[in-house]
Amino acid sequence: MTMFNNGYATLQIPEGFDPVNTKDEFNDLYLVNVNIPMSIKFSITPTLVGLPDIKEDIEKNIENNPKINLILSDFIPINDDIYYLIISSFSDGKKEIRRNEFLYVKDSNLYIFEFTYPYADRELDDFYLNIIRSFKISVPKYIVEDGQYKLNE
Structure with a gap:
């Protein structure tokens, strides 16, 4: 098993x-x-707000974009933490x-896992x-x- 480690976080690379x-x-x-095809993006960004505000902003942005279809938007428990899950689909016409x-938000850091793949693939x-x-x-x-951020060195 290969692990990713950037000095701030670790996670398993499939x-x-x-x-x-x-x-x-x-x-x-x-x-x-x-081969699947699928992409996985893991991001860490500074944030001044919590998941409820993030959820509200994301839902508002999706409502204003007719190319994106909101499938699910909810809070879910993973391990002992609460995550915001958003499932959406979009089309490029083809x-x-x-x-x-x-x-997930902790200590003013927003952790984002994004999985993108062809809609027809299985769950x-x-x-x-x-x-x-x-x-x-x-x-x-x-x-x-x-209201400002700096890298934790």
Whole structure:
């Protein structure tokens, strides 16, 4: 089993997935498996708000985007923590894509797991949950004070 560790968090990398370099400041890990096909994105961002406010903002943004179909938006327990789960689909006109996102807030850091795959694929609940259950926070990546953030070095 391969583990990802950036000094702030660790999580299990599923077999068959390869890392892809990105230049997004808040993207900590981006994996693809061209055989499924599926991508997994793990991000950590600073935040001043909790999951209820994040849920409200995401739902409002989806309502204003006719290309995105909201399938599920709810809070769920994973391990001993509460996550916000949002399942949506969108179409580029040729194929439909499904995105399952799991969001978690701790110590003013927002942890986002995003799984994107062809809509027609089977449900992968255990696959997602096994990755999320392997997730451990070592220290917060960002320190948020007075409305500003800095990297926790």
